Amino acid sequence: MPSILMDVDTGIDDALALVYLLSRPEVRVEAITCTAGNVGARQVALNNLALLELCGRAGIEVAVGAEVPLEIPLVTTEETHGPQGIGYAELPLPKQEISSRHAVEVWVDAARSHPGEITGLITGPLTNFALALRAEPDLPKLLKGLVIMGGCFNYQGNTTPTAEWNVSVDPHAAAEVFAAYSGLPEENLPVVCALETTERIELRPEHLQRLAEAAGAEPELVLPEQPEGQRSRSGNPLVACLSDAIRFYMEFHRLYDQGFIAHMHDAFAAAAAIERTPYGTRPATVHVETAAPRLVGTTVADFRGIWKEPSNARIVTSNDPAKCFDELISSVGALAAAVGKRP
Template structure:
């Protein structure tokens, strides 16, 4: 099995990704680390705890950074994910608590303990990952891969004309990650915009798995309404689940090796662009067998009890 830690800002599509990881027999989910983004870090930590309890996992959850490395904190994306992160589902207090280690401390320790085996899957802003890189010079070489949901190479942005939201929330952290020398795979808008989950898909998952598929369907109503407000009436993009699936099914994607740098100031802040002087190359995923990836996602969610 592939040993994975998901760094997350739950978030509706984060919930979809975490439920997928819990259902996947080829994934050993070692823990979650929480980050600001779709919600505040406190809400992200609470939501991560709620998700692991809902799916019956006994894994650590670590609270991460509450603000970007350098730039001012950006308001959470309540218009996309709701005030509490799960659409119209009201807030609830989890039974468990976050561990005492910070997210960066937990990541550094786990990368050492599982050297060469750990796949890190960030599906929010990259601040926790950058802090781990800065804390331990060996972190980038200790992890097997960093498979991140974020960025856009040729597709354009989704929060500005230039920037994808996760990178935009902390472009300085993203630059640290892309320049770290770690093996980085970018699952950006170039592929996630090719995979759509419709209202009918959510209904099918809810019918097959009434508890957890039903929970995702309840969340999806708010999410799909947001997509309609931006003119997308054919469903929501499968952003975060695509990154988790790419961790174990790379053969379903095609990629280009690109030196990626991140714009950290000016109108184009947050843009992920090719640069000849980039300090390391990134595997930028550009193509995807979209129907196969969606089918795999739905099949595994539908198998949850």
């Protein structure tokens, strides 16, 4: 049974990633730790708790960690993910409380208690994990593996011309994390899902229609010609939640001339973390720029050993969007069908 410890800044695509993992019966979500990124860390935690309850999975520990980056001021992105981080979706306040433990304690305790069993999945800034490495430098050896959504390599950034969002929020944390993995055996290096492959996971209106069909719900039409902010009329609460969240994300992408689509970066990373979608990797030495003003957050990969430094990452170089969406839709659809049958 795969055991996943998630670190997220939920976030619309983080939300789909979480729901997807909850939909997999063979996956154990060990805990969810929250960092500031798309929205503030405590709002992230509330989003996660509400999603857990919507999916019938209350009881998973949700802990808050870093509320600011290591060295620079926090920047959030409500214009991308909505004022609460989940687009137009509105969820009731959760009944379960945020854990009294700090995210660092959760990471360290879980890794020490289950050595070699837990895969870390980080879909937000790397602040919590960097702090956890300071507390337990052997984390890379204690974890079964680590999957990171972040960075871009020889590809335009989505925050600056050269930087991806998660890394740009806390570049110093990202630099510490990659340094911690330098020189480890290739099979222990983090799998890095960067923009050049995650932006291939383009969710379109027809995918939401297929999700509603898989859930046994009435047709769900999220179309570019509809008024902005139109709310889902689906009687299935999970389909409605995801549709309302993703509509906001699609409208954002259209505003920036990317079409009426939504890049599901984190959902791909989640499927990769449990090996339910095909992908290929290539080892590299990753450098994160933290000083040059216009280049802060830029990730550079040396694939050819020009720096003569050990590899510290396995960068995803190929994936299959169609197979990824087949997996996401069938699995999340089955969970939505179960949620729709609850009284």
